[in-house]
Amino acid sequence: MxxxxxxxxxxxxxxxxxxxxxxxxxxxxxxxxxxxxxxxxxxxxxxxxxxxxxxxxxxxxxxxxxxxxxxxxxxxxxxxxxxxxxxxxxxxxxxxxxxxxxxxxxxxxxxxxxxxxxxxxxxxxxxFEFTIECQSKELAALRVEQKALKEALAQARTEKERLLQRWMEEKMEEADRLNKYNDSQERWQHLAKKLKKQLRREIGKECVPIATSSSSDATGTCSPVIGRINTTDVHQGHPDHNPVSAAAKD
Structure with a gap:
């Protein structure tokens, strides 16, 4: 051109x-x-x-x-x-x-x-350039700190999840133990009811001949027998069904 x-x-x-x-x-x-x-x-x-x-x-x-x-x-x-x-x-x-x-x-x-x-x-x-340089350095430091905080937060969340999982497992184990204890308590109460019924029947059978002799003597002789059976036969005749020992075994 x-x-x-x-x-x-x-x-x-x-x-x-x-x-x-x-x-x-x-x-x-x-x-x-x-x-x-x-x-x-x-x-x-x-x-x-x-x-x-x-x-x-x-x-x-x-x-x-x-x-x-x-x-x-x-x-x-x-x-x-x-x-x-x-x-x-x-x-x-x-x-x-x-x-x-x-x-x-x-x-x-x-x-x-x-x-x-x-x-x-x-x-x-x-x-302004000096201020920008200082702010850039501060920003870099804040980014490093933010990165460290994010890592710490991630680690804390992981620890939280682990502790929560552990707590859930412990609660589940505790619930299982409580359920087992409740089951044993129900079995013990059911067995105690049966024993009480059986004891009442036996006490009734023993008190029948005494009642034929006199009414005053019957009342005087039946009460100590009932107290003796409650304190001796229940604890000595059935030691395997003690609620305290059952709870300790569970």
Whole structure:
């Protein structure tokens, strides 16, 4: 893309060197000579018209002197106008220069203000970078601590599950022991009821002949027999069904 552009630019520069640059001085000199010729033609026409009005014919030297004088006057006016124009332009340029100097001083002040603000922002940025670095370190430490806490929490949950499982097993064993104890107690109570019934039947059989003799003696002899059977036959005749020994065995 840039090769053909460079080629065209080089060809245009060569054309300017060959066709335009050699004639720059010629065109400038021609324009000056044309201006001078117009001035002299105008001065000569004025001079001839004035000579005809006065009816005088002057020689060539006088004409040339008048022509040079008028040309000098015209050039002086033109130079004066040029000087005036240049003075005006110079004043404008001076005013513009003062304006741009004021703008430059204003821009300098703004640049100084911006430089101070930039330095402040750099210091603030450095503080923020230091704060971010510290917070990054704290965040890394907190992440490590969080990881350790997660591991401890997982271990605690595992320990909790293990303890809960162990507690459930112990409670199940305790429930089994309690059920066995309740079963033994029920069996013992059932057997005790049977023994009581049997004892009552036996006591009733023993008290029948005594009751035939006299009612007063029957009441006096039956009560100690009942007490003796309750204390001796139950504990001595059936030692295997003791509730305390049964509970201890279970």
């Amino acid at each position: 840039g090769s053909w552009r460079n080629h065209v630019r080089a060809r245009l520069q060569q054309r300017d060197l060959k066709e335009k640059l050699p004639f720059l001085g010629v065109f400038t000199s021609l324009s000056r000579l044309e201006d001078r010729f117009e001035i002299r033609s105008q001065i000569l026409d004025d001079f001839q018209s004035k000579s005809l009005e006065h009816g005088r014919i002057e020689d060539v030297g006088t004409r040339l002197l008048h022509l040079q004088l008028r040309e000098s006057e015209h050039l002086e006016k033109k130079l004066s106008q040029t000087v005036s124009d240049l003075t005006t332009v110079l004043n404008l340029k001076e005013a513009e220069r003062h304006y741009w100097q004021s703008r430059m001083s204003q821009y300098r002040q703004e640049a100084l203000t911006l430089a101070r603000g930039s330095n402040t922002l750099k210091a603030t940025l450095s503080e």
